[in-house]
Structure formats: C-alpha cells, structure tokens
Amino acid sequence: MRKKDVKIGLIGFGTVGTGVVRLVKSYQDDLLKQTGTTIQIERILVKDPLKNRPLSVEGKRLTTDPTAILDDPNIDIIIEVMGGIEPAKSYIQRALEKGKHVVTANKDLMALHGDELLHLAEASGCDLYYEASVAGGVPILKTITDGFSSDRITKMIGIVNGTTNYILTKMSRENVPFERALEEAQSFGYAEQDPSSDVDGLDAARKMAILASLGFHTGMNVDDVTCKGIRNITVDDLAYGKQLGYTMKLVGIAKRDERGIEVGVEPTFVKDTHPLAAVNGVYNAIYVYGEAVGETMFYGPGAGELPTATAVLSDLVTVVKNIQLGITGKNKSHTYTEKILKEDGDIYANFFLRLIVQDKCGVLAKLADWMAKEEISLEKVFQKPYATDKNEAELILVTHSASKKSIEQLLSKLKQSDLIHEIKSCFRVEG
Ligand SMILES: NC(=O)C1=CN([C@@H]2O[C@H](COP(=O)(O)OP(=O)(O)OC[C@H]3O[C@@H](n4cnc5c(N)ncnc54)[C@H](OP(=O)(O)O)[C@@H]3O)[C@@H](O)[C@H]2O)C=CC1
Ligand SMILES: N[C@@H](CC=O)C(=O)O
Secondary structure, three states: OOOOOEEEEEEOOOOHHHHHHHHHHOOOOHHEEEEEEEEEEEEEEEOOOOOOOOOOOOOHOOOOOOOOOOOOOOEEEEOOOOOOOOHHHHHHHHOOOOOOOOEEEEHHHHHHHHHHHHHHHHHOOOOOOOOOHHHOOOOEEEEEEOOOOOEEEOOOOEEHHHHHHHHHHHHHHHOHHHHHHHHHHOOOOOOOOHHHHHHHOOOOOHHHHHHHHHOOOOOOOHHHHHOOOOOOOOHHHHHHHHHHOEEEEEEEEEEEEEOOEEEEEEEEEOOOOOOHHHHOOOOEEEEEEEEOOOOEEEEEEEOOHHHHHHHHHHHHHHHHHHHHHOOOOOOOOOOOOOOOEEEHHHEEEEEEEEEEEEOOOOOOHHHHHHHOOOOEEEEEEEEEEEOHHEEEEEEEEOOOOHHHHHHHHHHHHHHOOEEEEEEEEEEEEEE
C-alpha cells in the first residue's frame, strides 16, 4: 500500500545532518511530486543537545536517546550522518532488525562492514544506500552500479578526498603552508573529525575500497588498498612537478587485468594534459574506463554541507520510491569476480625520483647501471647543483613504465650507496 507520509530519524546533526534538514525543508514540494509522499524529519539524535547550531529545530525533535529513534515504530527510514564505527554500526544493525531502511554517508563503516550490513539489510527486506560515502555530491555509486551495468570497468582513477585536494591546490597555487590549508578545509566542514584520516590517505582508501568492490564486482576490504598520504609533500616537490608539466594529486587508482586487481592511494604526479589535473579545491573527480564506452569522467564537490546532503537525499528518494513500489531489500551488490590481488611485481607505472647525490664523475653512469639491472629505463633526467660546499647535486629522474617491485629494489640499493646522500621523494606518475 502506498504511504502518504514517510518519517525519518536523523542520526547526527553536524555538517551533513544540517544540510539534510535544510534540503528536506526547501525541496518538500519536489520530494512530494517525485515520491507521492510527504517526508518528515521526526527526531534527531545528537551528542550535545545544548550546542549552538547553525539551524534551529524545535527542541523536542533533538534527542540524546538512540532508542527514541530506533525503537519508534512510526519511523520508516534512518539517516545516519554521525560517522565512525561504533555506535553507528550497532544503531544501523538495530534499525535494520526493526525493519527500518537506512541511508548513510559513513564510508568508514561501509568500507569495513558494508558486506555484513548489506546482507543484514537484504535478510530484513530493508534498503541500505550509501551514495554520499564516496565523493560527496558526485553520484558515482549509482553511476558505476547502474550506468556501467552494461559495460566492464577496468580502471578507475579518483580524486576522492576533498580535504587533501583543497590543501594541495592551496599549496601549489598560492604557496599556502600545509597546516594553514588544513585549517581552512576544517573550517569549511570538509575534513573528518580526525583529519589525519584525510591527510594520511585512509579516507580515500576507504572510498576506493567501496568503488573497487562495486566497479569490479568483488569484495575489497580497506586492508587490500595500499595507502600513502600527503604529509611529506613539499612545496619543492610541487615546483619540480610543475616544471615537468605535472600536477600533484592524492589519487586512488583501481585497475584490473588478467593478472589481477590493484587498488592503492598515493600522492601522484598527474600529467597536466590529463583531465584529473584540472580538478582543484574541494572538487572530486573519478575517471572511469569501461571496455566498451572508453574514457568517462565524473566531477563535482567532494565534501561540504549541501553537496553531501544532495547525495543523501537522492538515496532517500530511491528508498521512498522502493517503499512505494514494494521492492525494498534488493540493492545488495553482485560480487562474482574472484579477488586476486596483484603482487608489486605486476603493478606497473612511471615514477618520478628526486635524489641528492655526490656531484662527481661516474655517479649518473652508476645509477644508470643499477636501473638497467632492475629493468628500469629513463624517460627524463635533469641535474641541478644542490649544496655546493658539500659538492652535492640534485637529480630529478622520470622513468618509463616499471614495476613497483623493481622501483622498491632500486630504492633499497640507493639507500645503501655512499654516492646517494638522500632520497628526497619518489612518486608515481599517471596520465
Ligand atoms: N563533512 C563532509 O563533507 C562529508 C562527510 N561525510 C560523512 O558524513 C558523516 C557525518 O559527517 P559530518 O556531518 O561532517 O560530521 P560532524 O562531526 O559535523 O557531525 C557529527 C554529528 O553526529 C553527532 N554525534 C557524534 N557522535 C555521536 C554519538 N555518539 N551519539 C549521538 N550523536 C553523535 C554529533 O552531535 P553533536 O552535534 O551534538 O556534537 C554531530 O551532530 C561522517 O560519516 C562523514 O565521514 C561524507 C561525505 C562528506
Ligand atoms: N573528509 C572527506 C569528506 C567527504 O567524504 C573529504 O575531505 O573528502
């Protein structure tokens, strides 16, 4: 039977929760026309009911008691925008067990326990949607599950963390120091409660695990994703990149071929001609390569109140439509690809190396010899004087495609040599 009024329990009233309340209020008419029901936010769970909030709601709607939402039989759908693993996981489990549908923006939880929760949702005949968990306002999950259902995705390269993209853009365009750029990202509500998960790449790794699971139809865990953050990037690295026609991005790369699957997040030099190089500030983009369609790219704000709330609301509309049609509990993804993770010897890329070396005859020849032994060939090299009093030079090298394993073996040889005084940086180059 079609419902005339759908009641929501909102868990969390911070950046995203505030956006959800604003949009439900201002789009009530559109929501009614699309779904045939009014949508009411019945109760809102918060930690501190006395906190000053940018948006006021009637006092009685706020609660600190989760059972006031989870055990209320009038509430049809839970929107979880609180974040973290616990108690969010227990709340979602309880909601599903009670027959409530769930929409969440929680990538930490979905990357770690998504499979278990999706099974529970299916068993309970409930919907569980999580579009906002990847790339904020970019509707990428629906795109890869529905839009690409007739194709075979072999590669996804994503700028999926707004905070780090904001920081890198500020550092490279305006020379703003790292710490100040991070503070700005926090003030806009882009960063996680603990921003080290943004800066150290974990947030992007969680999103890439979700994307790879859906895009490759396999069960990827966050532990399957290699992960490096942007903490050690210097303004000098960015400047050398610029000189070579590269832009630094924190990029998630998911690829599959006949040897298996690789998924990793790391600071990467993207060639300026690649469409991802033009994605700046809090914007995210996911480049998706489908065997049949070829290259595609999806772009938009990756964080922030209203962009993220649009993704939550679009899931909400889907759930309400499913309720009206009596087809809830059927959105579990299909996993039929065997998860074979590639070894480092099977992962190929071009690499950028910045070395401080002894400035004397034969160093370059020795380096070329070590590289040849690892089957690494050079695409570009240039040298600059470094500390002339110590007779040092700075060498910038870009390799042709080489395996990650051979680069790691080369780096360990360089570390042992007296000719190489310091390995300043080593980045993947994409594009
Ligand atoms: N911010 C963004 O741009 C994006 C965020 N997300 C995800 O959305 C979720 C929410 O993020 P965001 O809105 O930024 O987070 P905030 O920190 O701004 O808000 C969290 C909200 O949850 C409430 N809360 C936290 N812990 C508890 C608890 N134990 N019991 C009851 N209430 C609690 C807080 O209450 P109180 O207000 O009283 O402190 C607050 O209202 C996270 O999973 C995040 O990763 C996804 C995409 C983008
Ligand atoms: N902290 C995240 C928020 C959205 O997922 C980001 O910066 O992208």
